[in-house]
Amino acid sequence: MFGTVLIANRGEIALRVARTCREMGVRTVAVYSTADAGTPVVRFADEAVCIGPADPHRSYLYPPAIIEAALRAGADAIHPGYGFLSEDPDFAEICEDSGIAFVGPPAQVIARLADKAVARTLMATAGLPLLPGSDGTVDDPSRARDVAAAIGYPVIIKAAAGGGGRGMCVVSSPADLAPAYEESRAQARAAFGDSRVYLERYLRRARHIEVQVLCDRHGNAVHLGERDCSVQRRHQKLVEESPAPGLPDGVRRALHAAAVRGALATGYIGAGTFEFLVDEDGRFTFMEINQRIQVEHPVTEMVTGVDIVREQLLVAAGRPLRLRQDDVAFRGAAVECRLNAEDPDRDFRPAPGTVERLTLPGGPFTRVDTHIVPGERITSHYDPLIAKIVTWDEDRDLALDRMDRALYETEVAGPGLHTTGPFLRTVLADPRFRAGAHHTDLVERMSASAEPVPTAGH
Numbered sequence: 001m002f003g004t005v006l007i008a009n010r011g012e013i014a015l016r017v018a019r020t021c022r023e024m025g026v027r028t029v030a031v032y033s034t035a036d037a038g039t040p041v042v043r044f045a046d047e048a049v050c051i052g053p054a055d056p057h058r059s060y061l062y063p064p065a066i067i068e069a070a071l072r073a074g075a076d077a078i079h080p081g082y083g084f085l086s087e088d089p090d091f092a093e094i095c096e097d098s099g100i101a102f103v104g105p106p107a108q109v110i111a112r113l114a115d116k117a118v119a120r121t122l123m124a125t126a127g128l129p130l131l132p133g134s135d136g137t138v139d140d141p142s143r144a145r146d147v148a149a150a151i152g153y154p155v156i157i158k159a160a161a162g163g164g165g166r167g168m169c170v171v172s173s174p175a176d177l178a179p180a181y182e183e184s185r186a187q188a189r190a191a192f193g194d195s196r197v198y199l200e201r202y203l204r205r206a207r208h209i210e211v212q213v214l215c216d217r218h219g220n221a222v223h224l225g226e227r228d229c230s231v232q233r234r235h236q237k238l239v240e241e242s243p244a245p246g247l248p249d250g251v252r253r254a255l256h257a258a259a260v261r262g263a264l265a266t267g268y269i270g271a272g273t274f275e276f277l278v279d280e281d282g283r284f285t286f287m288e289i290n291q292r293i294q295v296e297h298p299v300t301e302m303v304t305g306v307d308i309v310r311e312q313l314l315v316a317a318g319r320p321l322r323l324r325q326d327d328v329a330f331r332g333a334a335v336e337c338r339l340n341a342e343d344p345d346r347d348f349r350p351a352p353g354t355v356e357r358l359t360l361p362g363g364p365f366t367r368v369d370t371h372i373v374p375g376e377r378i379t380s381h382y383d384p385l386i387a388k389i390v391t392w393d394e395d396r397d398l399a400l401d402r403m404d405r406a407l408y409e410t411e412v413a414g415p416g417l418h419t420t421g422p423f424l425r426t427v428l429a430d431p432r433f434r435a436g437a438h439h440t441d442l443v444e445r446m447s448a449s450a451e452p453v454p455t456a457g458h
Contacts, residue, residue, distance in 0.1 A: 079103040
């Protein structure tokens with residue numbers, strides 16, 4: 001096992017990785033920007049190194065500073081967390097060239113799968129079903145018009161190098177295609193430095209189901225079940241749960257098998273997520289691969305008892321998977337809510353501020369992953385995630401009841417600060433969600449005049 005791991009990230013995921021490393025007896029090095037100097041992971045890690053100013057392009061997205069910190073600290077490996085450089089093949093290659101293990105897939109695998117359009121082609125070869133779409137990227141508006149006409153409206157334009165909902169535009173008619181095409185390319189260029197896009201048929205009423213896989217360097221692969229991520233705003237997830245409610249067993253098994261088949265076909269190594277859309281008739285189609293640990297990984301850990309970060313580190317160190325598929329047992333149900341510094345009444349715009357009052361939930365089978373402490377300033381430089389609140393119980397209804405209690409107990413308050421907490425309770429109370437009959441358009445369909453759920457009584 002590695003002696004020292006540098007964590008090339010910030011916030012709750014950096015602290016979460018550091019905790020598993022400490023349990024494994026692995027020394028940790030945290031890197032931080034000047035804006036994050038007082039965060040918990042800086043105090044928790046065995047060593048901490050400032051790598052630059054608040055601007056992420058000069059710190060967390062700046063490989064030379066991270067590699068220099070790793071070499072100076074004698075790190076054997078770099079764990080990239082999620083976001084930032086976690087799916088950057090150039091960074092993975094720099095790590096390898098520097099003699100430092102990258103906790104993730106090899107650079108050549110990342111490069112092959114990071115292009116979402118290329119990944120579509122690879123999955124088709126592996127026999128995974130796809131939505132009708134473009135053959136590769138679409139480089140001009142006239143070609144986009146031809147593709148859209150061929151596959152039929154509505155269509156969705158996606159960033160080839162993208163993820164996290166950035167660079168996505170839904171188009172309902174030919175008149176809207178040209179401006180949406182340019183908007184998608186502009187968003188992709190700003191977010192990923194790559195303006196290439198591709199097109200797919202858009203399903204208005206579908207469920208977003210993803211399958212967690214683990215693969216080693218010895219040809220072994222297992223799945224850890226599925227997560228339902230259908231509660232979203234602007235194609236970004238708000239609530240995730242496992243198992244997916246109401247999914248027919250045959251569809252569930254087919255999804256699991258497809259994810260493992262796709263992972264083996266691409267030579268995947270490490271923890272990854274295969275994402276699918278499931279229509280109202282139970283037909284599923286491949287969407288994309290996320291080559292990193294996911295924000296929502298705790299729900300899988302809660303229902304399987306598997307520490308995914310631990311498995312990532314063991315695989316990166318060259319160990320064969322400790323698990324075979326028959327070893328993976330699923331128990332109960334878990335749900336995760338993302339508490340963000342956003343204002344739902346203003347289209348979920350970021351609403352940062354200084355945290356003056358902070359009360360986080362506790363109690364049985366309640367997990368909170370956060371890096372926020374009283375007095376901390378939530379800035380616009382980074383993702384607005386405040387905390388991930390996760391609850392488990394023997395069945396979904398009980399897990400949701402526990403989540404509602406946990407959200408009621410939660411208070412994050414300060415000047416100018418808004419959170420998604422009250423809105424999340426409204427989602428939990430929605431009869432479509434409660435019945436497991438919701439789709440990715442739930443947030444859009446929820447009535448703006450719905451009576452709000454009371455907030456915590458502090």
